[in-house]
Amino acid sequence: DVKVTQSSRYLVKRTGEKVFLECVQDMDHENMFWYRQDPGLGLRLIYFSYDVKMKEKGDIPEGYSVSREKKERFSLILESASTNQTSMYLCASSHRQGLQSGNTIYFGEGSWLTVV
């Protein structure tokens, strides 16, 4: 069974703290993604990575950075958390061949982050 695991389901952090959200996939996927989900806004892409040590900005990268030191692990970093970063964060992965027949994006369960 395919698996994308987000280590923290619920976090509460203070404004200004550095926050790490960890994601691990066991499917040997080349591509990994971080989205945030907000009511009425759907999913917005923060960063994605096509390979180890590679990263690309998504639609809303401001205030975030990422790290991909190993193929199976993709970390989202909030250098200095702010209240407007309170959200649900979803990690996802997919094969390099892309979203063709039989391929899809696999999602983790999500991490609920509250910044107070």
Add this chain to the structure above:
Amino acid sequence: GEDVEQSLFLSVREGDSSVINCTYTDSSSTYLYWYKQEPGAGLQLLTYIFSNMDMKQDQRLTVLLNKKDKHLSLRIADTQTGDSAIYFCAESSGGYQKVTFGTGTKLQVIP
């Protein structure tokens, strides 16, 4: 950039059909998807359709694509309470792995 729009909420009675609509702006979209998100969970792929198709049926699910109007719909026949979830429409240009998601439609099924 690409944009995908959906209505935010739909309420139906158990046993009725549900129709969730979506419009998109990217004329180069090659693949269109429907994902389901149950409470407290990530997204799971329900079905997808290639842009050269008009319709795809999979058990209780029927996807209709009007490429001219850039309109996609998902019909769920004999809707059950277990179908209550948020449904996301998404599109991709295929060779590139980026997927653009809609805002999600929350389906409420009334017993």
